[in-house]
Amino acid sequence: MKKLDYIRLSHLEANQKIWDTITERYIALKQKNRVTGILWITVASIVFGCIAVLSWFYFLTMLFKDIRFTQHYMRTVITIQNMTAEQANKYLDTCFSDYKNRLSYGNIPMKEQKQIEATFELLCKEFGTLKPTLTQIVAESNSELKTISNYTAWKHTVEKSEINRKQQLQDEQAKRKLSAHNRTKGRMLDSFESVLTENQLDLLVNCCNDIQIFTRNIEAHDITDILACSHNEPLPVNVNKHLAVLFDKLREHKLICTTWMSVAERRNCFVSKQGKPITSKHLSTALSTSSLIKRDIEVTINEYIHSIIDSE
Numbered sequence: 001m002k003k004l005d006y007i008r009l010s011h012l013e014a015n016q017k018i019w020d021t022i023t024e025r026y027i028a029l030k031q032k033n034r035v036t037g038i039l040w041i042t043v044a045s046i047v048f049g050c051i052a053v054l055s056w057f058y059f060l061t062m063l064f065k066d067i068r069f070t071q072h073y074m075r076t077v078i079t080i081q082n083m084t085a086e087q088a089n090k091y092l093d094t095c096f097s098d099y100k101n102r103l104s105y106g107n108i109p110m111k112e113q114k115q116i117e118a119t120f121e122l123l124c125k126e127f128g129t130l131k132p133t134l135t136q137i138v139a140e141s142n143s144e145l146k147t148i149s150n151y152t153a154w155k156h157t158v159e160k161s162e163i164n165r166k167q168q169l170q171d172e173q174a175k176r177k178l179s180a181h182n183r184t185k186g187r188m189l190d191s192f193e194s195v196l197t198e199n200q201l202d203l204l205v206n207c208c209n210d211i212q213i214f215t216r217n218i219e220a221h222d223i224t225d226i227l228a229c230s231h232n233e234p235l236p237v238n239v240n241k242h243l244a245v246l247f248d249k250l251r252e253h254k255l256i257c258t259t260w261m262s263v264a265e266r267r268n269c270f271v272s273k274q275g276k277p278i279t280s281k282h283l284s285t286a287l288s289t290s291s292l293i294k295r296d297i298e299v300t301i302n303e304y305i306h307s308i309i310d311s312e
Contacts, residue, residue: 020259022048023284030288038288045281069099071119078127085173088127096120190267193257194227200255200308207304211297213242215273227256229267237270237278240286241293242301248287249305 022044030037068074074095078088099116102108108116196204201220209217215236225231237243247264250256257263261280264270270278 016262018048018051019280020262023259023261023280026284026288034288034291041284041288069095069116069119071122074119074123078123083127085127085169089124092120092123092127189257189259189263191229192227192260192263194255196227196250196255196308197311199311203304203308203311204250207246207301210304211242211300212238213246214238226269229263229269231269234268234271234277236273236275238273239293240272240278240282241290242297243270243278244283244286245290245293245298246301246305247283248290249301250308253305253309255308 022041026037026041026044029040074092077083078091081087083091099120103113198220201223205218205220205223208214208223215238218235222231222235226235247256247260251258251260261283264278264283265280268277272278
């Protein structure tokens, strides 16, 4: 991974994590008191903007530092490239060889050496698959192998132990993948994680067309592409509030991901009638003023949502 790509990814992850926290706090405050929620999101947005600018300067300082042997960098490379245990072990071996080569020049302070070696030890325990060879096992156990019978029993034990070890590694790797997915879920998703069936999608399309959420009538393939973020062009929206209310209802019933606003912004799913991208901030603001939408629109959305839920 190039250093600039790592810096950009770290910056996006850090800022998205802060914004997700702000959004969650805003929703909680809004449910208690709408005015307090609006004041909170206003102040928090200003502070977030300042943090985003300052964080860029901080991350840019990494351009002048050697980050190859830092724990976060190596773990990020392994996670982003979705390495298997064997690939991760090979990558760590290569990094450790590079570190030893650099260490031979004698320009690494003792304190930094201890940090780097502790990092390799930690990552090897987490991702490594180093094991003694069969030759080593035989050599160490040679004194105990007195007879062919003993050797046969020993070999059976070793083979059974090896099978258990491989199964354990597979289980640990599956857990790491799930953990990595959970860490990124809601921040770096490639879609809305929709679980809507074909029948539910048809009802959703009818709802969008009935209240004219978009500037044109849509079909099932339009909303399917949007939810999968495989669309060729974004959908132009008539009224942001209507879109925000409908999609937040889907989120509330766990039919799409909880951070759908961030996904919509990052994947450029919606634009205004003037063709300008609709950001998560626009959607959050629209949702905060959802109480101002017409009563018949709200009733229609709720009826369709109930129909969608009942059609499961």
